Amino acid sequence: MRHRARMIVAASAALGLTAGLSGCGGNADAEAGQVSLTVVATNYGDDVHKNSEGYWDRLVLDFTDENPGIEVDVEVYERDEVDEKVAELVERGEAPDIVQTDGYSQYAAEGLLYSADELLSVPVQASFIPSLANAGELDRVQYGLPFTASTRLLYYNKDLFRRAGLEPPRSWDELLAGARALKALGVEYPIAVPLGPEEAEAETLMWLLAGDGGYTNDANSYDIASPANVRTLTWLKDKLVGEDLTGPVAPGELNRDDAVQAFLSGDAAMVNGPLSLIRQIDDSSESVNYGSVPLPSHDGAATPTMGTADWVIAFKNEDHRDAMGRFLDFLYGDKYVTEQAAEYELLPVTTSAADGMRADKDHRSLWSGLDTLQNLRLYPVGETDWSEVATAIRKRVGGAVAPNGNPRKVLESIADVAESAG
Numbered sequence: 001m002r003h004r005a006r007m008i009v010a011a012s013a014a015l016g017l018t019a020g021l022s023g024c025g026g027n028a029d030a031e032a033g034q035v036s037l038t039v040v041a042t043n044y045g046d047d048v049h050k051n052s053e054g055y056w057d058r059l060v061l062d063f064t065d066e067n068p069g070i071e072v073d074v075e076v077y078e079r080d081e082v083d084e085k086v087a088e089l090v091e092r093g094e095a096p097d098i099v100q101t102d103g104y105s106q107y108a109a110e111g112l113l114y115s116a117d118e119l120l121s122v123p124v125q126a127s128f129i130p131s132l133a134n135a136g137e138l139d140r141v142q143y144g145l146p147f148t149a150s151t152r153l154l155y156y157n158k159d160l161f162r163r164a165g166l167e168p169p170r171s172w173d174e175l176l177a178g179a180r181a182l183k184a185l186g187v188e189y190p191i192a193v194p195l196g197p198e199e200a201e202a203e204t205l206m207w208l209l210a211g212d213g214g215y216t217n218d219a220n221s222y223d224i225a226s227p228a229n230v231r232t233l234t235w236l237k238d239k240l241v242g243e244d245l246t247g248p249v250a251p252g253e254l255n256r257d258d259a260v261q262a263f264l265s266g267d268a269a270m271v272n273g274p275l276s277l278i279r280q281i282d283d284s285s286e287s288v289n290y291g292s293v294p295l296p297s298h299d300g301a302a303t304p305t306m307g308t309a310d311w312v313i314a315f316k317n318e319d320h321r322d323a324m325g326r327f328l329d330f331l332y333g334d335k336y337v338t339e340q341a342a343e344y345e346l347l348p349v350t351t352s353a354a355d356g357m358r359a360d361k362d363h364r365s366l367w368s369g370l371d372t373l374q375n376l377r378l379y380p381v382g383e384t385d386w387s388e389v390a391t392a393i394r395k396r397v398g399g400a401v402a403p404n405g406n407p408r409k410v411l412e413s414i415a416d417v418a419e420s421a422g
Contacts, residue, residue: 035323039074040089041100042082042310044148044344052076055340063330070323095315097324104136104144104313105384114314116142119325124332127350132309135378144311144381145328146349148340150274151372152206152306153292160187160269161291168293171300172210172235175270179245182269189247189259189268193240195398198255201379201390204397206272206306207232209377210297214304215389216380222389222418225411232298233400233407241401252398264288274308275369279345292368307376309349341366347373385421392417 045051056074064070077085082101089095095112107113116125116136125133128146136144156168164182169175179190194203208214211232217223240246247268249258260277262268264286271277272295281288297303312331314324330336337353340346342362347369348354357363358370380386392414400410 034069034071035320036071036073037098037320037323037327038096039072039098039100039327040082040086040096041074041076042102043076043078044340044346055336055343059331059336063327066330067323067326070326072327090315095317097317097320098312098314098327100147100310100312102310103381104311105138105382105386107313107315108138108141108143109384112315113143114316114321114324116145119314119321119328120145120332121325121329124329127332127352129349129351129354129373129376131307131374131376131378132349135309135376135381136311138382144309144313145332147310147312148344149307149309149347149349149373149376150276151308151347151369151376152202152272152274152295153368153372154295155263155271155273155277155290155292157263157266157269158289158291160185160266168291169296171296172239172298174300175296176239176243176245179240179270180243183243183245187267187269189262189271190245191240191270192254192259192262192268193236193246193251193401194254194256194259194271195251195401196253196255196258197394197398198257199394200397201393202274202306202308203256203272204393205377205379206295207236209304209306210295211235212298212303214377220380220382222380222383222415224389224415224418225408229411230408233397233411235298237401237405237407242403250398251401263290275345275347275366278365294368294372302375304375304377305372307347307372307378309378309381311381383418385418388421389414389418 041052041056043052053076056076060072060074064072086096086099086101090112104113132146132149133142136142136146160182164178164185166178166181169178182190205215208229211228213226213228213232215222215224241251247262259268259271260273260280263271264281264284266286266288281290294305312328314328332350334350334353334356337348337350338357341348341353341357345366347366348357354370354373357366379390396410396414399405400407
């Protein structure tokens with residue numbers, strides 16, 4: 001169901017814009033007098049936390065107070081509706097000015113989007129967390145403006161760890177020893193490993209990064225069947241799965257939501273999860289005494305942490321270009337970046353907002369995630385075929401760690417999908 005922002009704010013004064021934005025030399029907006037921007041956004045709310053409409057209402061009200069002459073119409077859709085709605089509008093030649101969603105590469109590849117330096121002031125463009133700004137690039141040009149970010153951490157049950165005499169693991173050897181001790185206590189899931197079809201690409205990437213691999217190499221080209229990735233899945237298969245440390249449900253059949261529920265109920269001692277798991281724990285009727293740390297690496301050394309991001313994109317419309325730039329500069333002020341992150345247990349996308357939240361004890365629950373921001377590794381969303389590759393991972397990777405699985409052959413089959421799709 002679509003949610004329409006409750007307040008569309010229009011100012012009656014004539015537009016008086018000046019061309020003060022980096023890369024914005026036109027004055028079409030000023031000549032037009034009154035500008036009406038259309039924005040399509042994603043809802044982050046749920047039954048407990050408020051709908052995103054309120055966020056956009058407040059932002060639009062403050063923006064139009066400072067920018068008379070620019071009207072902003074925001075429509076908020078559920079996550080599974082946004083892409084379809086935007087595709088329909090683009091197909092009809094009625095693309096919104098600004099869209100906030102989970103991807104950008106398709107429209108960037110078609111030449112439909114403004115780049116960041118065509119819209120944003122220099123200070124705002126420079127304020128993005130570098131790892132997020134880089135992930136928003138296609139052919140070394142940034143089209144995706146990060147809106148929210150998250151990371152995946154290893155959550156552990158402090159009470160079960162205390163009973164087993166354990167500290168949070170820092171290496172795979174320590175993780176394996178801890179899982180064995182938890183199994184000896186009778187814990188049903190010493191560590192839940194959800195490689196089921198719901199979101200296996202996230203769980204997989206966490207483990208691959210911890211094993212010095214990943215979906216891409218240093219040149220940002222696919223390297224799915226690399227020796228490091230084969231070693232990682234072989235270790236999972238032989239050690240965690242092979243020693244029956246991942247619980248009664250096979251990883252290839254275990255979805256993230258089920259793994260999370262096992263953690264919330266106390267049946268799982270460890271689970272990898274997003275920062276939003278903090279919100280689920282707080283909202284749950286179960287009381288879980290938990291801690292969180294980055295997933296240990298194979299040798300205990302620091303490795304990149306798996307991250308995700310949602311994006312803001314701007315469709316080309318020269319008549320609205322200056323107004324779009326002004327709105328986006330306003331959107332990325334610390335006030336609203338911080339508010340969005342705090343409300344939904346997400347990470348801020350600018351350095352100044354991140355520094356402010358890291359220094360504020362009110363945001364203590366996010367500190368572990370904030371500490372990973374400078375070393376995040378995201379999905380290769382700049383690849384236009386990523387959705388096809390992700391689908392192949394969801395369908396196949398669980399079989400790699402099954403008793404008769406072959407990690408190398410499974411990874412090679414996924415690599416073949418990436419090659420043929422590209």
